[in-house]
Amino acid sequence: AAVIAPWNFPLAILTGMSAAALVTGNAVILKPAEQTPVIAAELVKIYREAGVPAGVVNYLPGYGEEAGAALVTHPDVHIIAFTGSRAVGLRILQEAVQVRGHQRHIKQVITEMGGKNAVIVDDDADLDEAVAGVVTSAFGYAGQKCSAASRAIVLERIYDAFLERLVEASRSLIIGPAWEPLTYVGPVIEEEAQRRILNYIEKGHSEGRPVLVHEPPARVKDLGGYYVPVAIFADVPPTAVLACEEIFGPVLSVIRAKDFDEALHIANDIDYKLTGGIFSRSPARIERARKEFRVGNFYINRKITGSLVGRQPFGGLGLSGTGFQAGGPDYLKQYVDTRVITENTLRRGFADDAAGGRS
Incomplete structure (x- = not known):
């Protein structure tokens, strides 16, 4: 999963997107905004101190038009989680639908692109x-x-x-x-x-x-x-x-x-x-x-800022973004592939898995 985060909440948003990807079993590349790379580096350090294995959380500082663009177009990236401007978000969506090289999947894109x-x-x-x-x-x-x-x-x-x-x-x-x-x-x-x-x-x-x-x-x-x-x-x-x-x-x-x-x-x-x-x-x-x-x-009858994770899942409609609201019950589903498995349980006897080297 490529996590491309903004500068205005350089720890909170980056943590939310990257933690969602990690708990659902994804390796993560963190691309912080070029204005706030140090806070992201500290978050990576915390993840590693907490026991996240080497190579599971990766830190990629750089400019959006270079490091961010490379992540968006790379064939091995399956998920892109982005928070930022509408112009960049729409460009990411446009690029992400292209199938490149050895890619055998359609990229999942989760965007939050601002408001008026x-x-x-x-x-x-x-x-x-x-x-x-x-x-x-x-x-x-x-x-x-x-x-x-x-x-x-x-x-x-x-x-x-x-x-x-x-x-x-x-x-x-x-x-x-x-x-x-x-x-x-x-x-x-x-x-x-x-x-x-x-x-x-x-x-x-x-x-x-x-x-x-x-x-x-x-x-x-x-x-x-x-x-x-x-x-x-x-x-x-x-x-x-x-x-x-x-x-x-x-x-x-x-x-x-x-x-x-x-x-x-x-x-x-x-x-x-x-x-x-x-x-x-x-x-x-x-x-x-x-x-x-x-x-x-x-x-x-209250301010319109300051949503609380778990109580007020956050995300928009229209050109404000795509996907389920962050911090809500459905947010994690965007980071996994769902499958349906159906089995006929009416059996005609059972095979011995231990026989013949079955495992």
Whole structure:
């Protein structure tokens, strides 16, 4: 099994995918993200200290376009478990269907490819809870989670009141280095990510109404990290680039919905279907959202991040991924070949296996 892991949860996701492959009897090649090779090396060391035989867990650091591509196309790889971007995931799926060399199997591909996750704020929602939940979901970990909220779909009647509270709550977030206890929004992973997020913020000025661009304090610029502002754009059209593309940073689009029907339509009318949520006090609307809000992980009156393995198996629909949700009861089945064996047990006597050298 080839395990190709992301940088944003460099231990948790890598451990989950590789442990699943190991307990189902597969040898594993770990290909961590090029940004986080050291943590993966430590995990391999732990596996070996725990008694995993030599050659069963193998460590392959390198760039995705080199080491990752080699794993995807190698004829001896049977399973590919990938977490990362949609572009790379779709390329892996396209390459994996090709039969190469001495290959006599179809590769099993398990992908998690991100999200453009929405929170619906109903017009009867507890605004204190809704604001806190959206702020945490959108800006925790600087928005560098595939589960992060990047769209808040707010019903018209409470739109202005919610927006005012959201902006003031977000303005209070402290941007700074991760080692300071009061920091809420740390730097993003690398310069490329910083540049991409800043480009989306610039685009947001033409696609929406900037109600908050909370800049990093001057003092952090001397620390060398890749800091970006916390940004909120109001009145973003549902079809805008800002509202449709995964940004992977602390940028939130606030979208106005005239009624609950339109809110559900906006939430669902997108390629990604990973996480989503609703803040509402209406049992009827909550029940309707349960049935009609099409995402892999749906949350009611709480943040939409922070799923717990074993309690909230994690994975998406649509272009957010393939396969069963990680941490769930069916996840391990993807790492094995299932067989059906049927025997006629009506015997006409028994052969002596010990006779004639049978074994």
